[in-house]
Amino acid sequence: MLLAIDAGNTNVVFALVEGREVKARWRIATDPRRTADEYAVWLSQLLTLEGYERGVVTGVVIGTVVPRALHNLEVLSQKYFGCTPLVAGRDGWPIALDVEEPQxxxxxxxxxxxxxxxxxxxxxxxxxxxxxxxxxxxxxTGAYKGGIIAPGINLSLDALVTAAAKLPRIAIEAPANTSVIGRNTVDQMHIGIYWGYIAMIEGLVARMKAEIGRPVKVIATGGLAVLFEKQTDVFDVIEPDLTIQGLAMLWERSLR
Structure with a gap:
């Protein structure tokens, strides 16, 4: 089986993949100081809990946006799984990056x-x-044409609570109803964070579609995608494991 590792800014996701099917997945907080030995102890226990031996892993592919985390993940692959990992993007990409700074x-x-x-x-x-x-x-054609980077909803909430001393920390969840006129501080914060974020999503997608000028399918991924699914029809498809699927496809290409 393939061990696909997606190292993001907040979490590192480890997924056991057979073909393109995700058999198991686990996540741990991203910490560039975490050693290969620490990863191995944690991951070995989780593999055992799912009924797998470490030897089931025959290949490793890594995608990361945290360069400092890469070395220890490579050591993990070599020392504990006996694999030289495929590092996504190290030898270029199989798609065109049609932007000003592809690197x-x-x-x-x-x-x-x-x-x-x-x-x-x-x-x-x-x-x-x-x-x-x-x-x-x-x-x-599959070419990347550009896009948008916006603060994540957790970052937005953290900034709000940090900068405003009297505002409490709240859970990120859908408000109890669809009213956008809050009657207390917590409700007003829920509305601002949740409905404000949906308004941003819908507004940006509408502007992007108008600029593209052709029919467009909207795909959502990431752990919080399902949080918005029931309150907007802007998504055509939600695919929680899209990045892991991309890693598996990149691995398949490397075997040809």
């Missing part, structure tokens, strides 16, 4: 486009709800 495109964004284009024909907008919310445009 600055995050691995997660390129991987999302690889998977989204393989699964869906035509022009695409891929929204990834992570530490930042990214909106990426891929044309019908």
């Amino acid at each position: 600055s495109v995050g691995a997660d964004r390129a991987l999302n486009i690889i998977a989204a284009h393989a699964n869906h024909p035509g022009d695409l907008i891929i929204i990834d709800f992570g530490t930042a919310a990214t909106f990426d445009v891929a044309d019908y």
Whole structure:
């Protein structure tokens, strides 16, 4: 089986993949200081809990937007799984990065486009709800044409609570009803964060569609995508494992 590792700014996701099917996934907080030995102890226990031996892993692919985390993940792969990992983007990408600074495109964004284009024909907008919310445009050929980076909803809430001394920390969840006139401080914060974020998503997608000028499918991914699913019809598809799928597809290409 393939061990796909997606190292983001907030979490590192480890997924056990057979073909393109995710058999198990685990996440741990991103810490560039975490050693390969620490990863191995944690991951070995989780593999055992899922009924897998460490030897089931026959390949490792890594995608990261945290350069300082890469070395220890490579050591993990070599020392504990006996594999030289495939590092996404190290030898270039199998898609065109039609932007002014292709070298600055995050691995997660390129991987999302690889998977989204393989699964869906035509022009695409891929929204990834992570530490930042990214909106990426891929044309019908699979080329990356550019996009948007906005603060993630957790970052927005953290900034609000940090800067305003009297505001409490609240959970990120849908408000109890659809009213946008809050009657107390907590309700007003929920409305501002939740409905404000939906308004941003819908507004940006509408502007992107108008600029593209052709039919576009909107794909959402990231852990918080399902939080907004019931309150907006802007998403055509939600694919929680899009980045992992991209890693698996990149691995498949490397075997040809």
